[in-house]
Amino acid sequence: MLLAFLLAACASQPGREEIANRTYVVTGASSGFGRGVATRVGAQGGNVVLAARRAAVLEEVAGEIRAAGGQALVVPTDVSQPDQVEALAAAAEARFGRIDVWVNNAAVASIGRFEEIPVEDHARVVDVNLKGVIYGSHAALRRFRVRGGGTLVNIASVEGRVPIAYHASYSATKHAVIGLGNALNQELRLGGLGDRIAVSTVLPWAVDTPFWQHAGNYSGRTPRMVLMDGPDEVVDAIIRVSVRPTSELAVGWKAKGAVLGQRIWPGLAERIAGDVVHRAQMESGAPAPPTSGSLYAPVAEGTGVAGSARARMAREDAAR
Template sequence: MKNLSWNASLLLTGLCLFLSSCSTSRLSRSDQRKTAGKTFVIVGASSGFGRGVAEQLGGYKANVVLAARRTDLLEEIARNIRAAGGNALVVPLDISKPEDVQRLATETLRQFGDIDVWVNMAGVGAIGRFWEIPVEDQARIVDVNLKGVIYGSHAAIRQFRTQGYGTLINMGSVESFSPLAYHASYAATKAGLLNLTQALNHELRLDGKGNIRVINVEPWAVDTPFWRHAANYSGREGRMAAMDPPQKVVNAVIRASLHGRHEMPVGWKATGAWFSHRIFPRLTERISANLVHRYQMRNAPPLSPTSGSAFQPMPEGRGVDDGVKKKMKEERRARKQENKTP
């Protein structure tokens, strides 16, 4: 009876997560109107998901606060938002510095008066065998991906408690619940974000703050500049199998600000991984590790060791999409052609 109850609970939870994960289309006109005039703080807004969310919100006439290290790029995005009818505020910062995060909150309140949604999207990866990645690079991953999100969450929650409402969105990953080989430190930080999100929701519940929500969004691997920006000591270009398009995650994040649950896998691959890991955790991790080994350590083109954008921002990788899927497709085509050549 106990096992039956547990299985029913797992099925119900999984169904809810599946329905959430399917909500990846563009918002309805009604939901677009709900975002108009709201203030969104986006940390990590200069490329990838952050840029996509910011520019889409601009089209919905929201107030968008753009925070990242690349000031010139933030100014470009701000112009796009204003041209689309939204309002934009640029606040350059390094998320690993708590004083920068506090300045972000202060300047946002000075400009817009309150904060409806705070999105922690800044993050960087470290790819390679754990013992071959310099320890200072691994420490930097923790500074940005975990400590930086703690700083941002702390600033957001304190403001939400003052105003009585708000939504905090933390950008997790399938690695929040299912770690991948050659991503050890990155996976550790994403697991930390899931636990942070869960603990915060319980604390807010016990404090009677039902109008404040904290959401961990968990995408599958996605074709963004993340792979170009990652610290990489694998000897090969960063990549993963069956990458999703970034627009799927962009739509899910904006929808989460209105309707999201506490844990939100994005798309059928992330949802399938969620289910699989709960039923067969070790088998799921083993299959995933073998998949990463094939795509990352065997098939990817050579790359010299690099710290990527971990310590300093890179001029490259300025868009939402980074063309990795297209490049991988061309490589497969070239390999097939070589195999056909006598």
């Protein structure tokens, strides 16, 4: 009973008193996990600094936060540009006086056989998913050291532990984000700051957010993945670790099972994952033309927390 109680307590969501008046910087805040985290934090009285490339959508998110009683600042940002990330941090401090939590959530992807994806698309994935996280982490940790506390939350993926075929550069960047978080936590521990500054890395399973609408795609078929989750559990997890940090958190039983399988029998786990993804992505779904998606410029569609991938896949499967 005691163990069950402790586990339940650890999994409970932070209350308003733990979030109100804290300042969160959230990248990728115009949709998906970023929008979900931003609006929930704002609804609990938090100050939210919204960063993404789609300024008009960020203003919409800001309006939602203000209507719920929170405060919001819009700072259009391309996280692949270090000067823009530094300007984001400076704007947050100028408006709210400090940064308590920085969430590196912005990410892009390009789906298809590695050599059939233009090399510049692979480079762009690295620029956003890895360099963007490095720039955000650098800006946040410098400020956390000055004020003596803070939490950095980096969004990786189960693909950072179990690489996925046809997602090569995306998987590579998520491996790197996990390694970055582990290294930073060691530096903080060695510097005597591990009890005041924390880096949490969150590993979601495949989730139905607008990610699938935004992804570059050279596979010849519409983007697909099996057993997608909804975004709510991941949004909850991000907010939870922002208040009660843990170094690495796989979200949900599928993510936890995949990570465990990789540790026990890595070759088999990767083979199973590859076979599943090949059937889902390369042998199913409707034909689709090649596209770079949102890699180089934002797209208008896909502004919600949840996406439409599961509904689309159901329609495609019913039409077969």
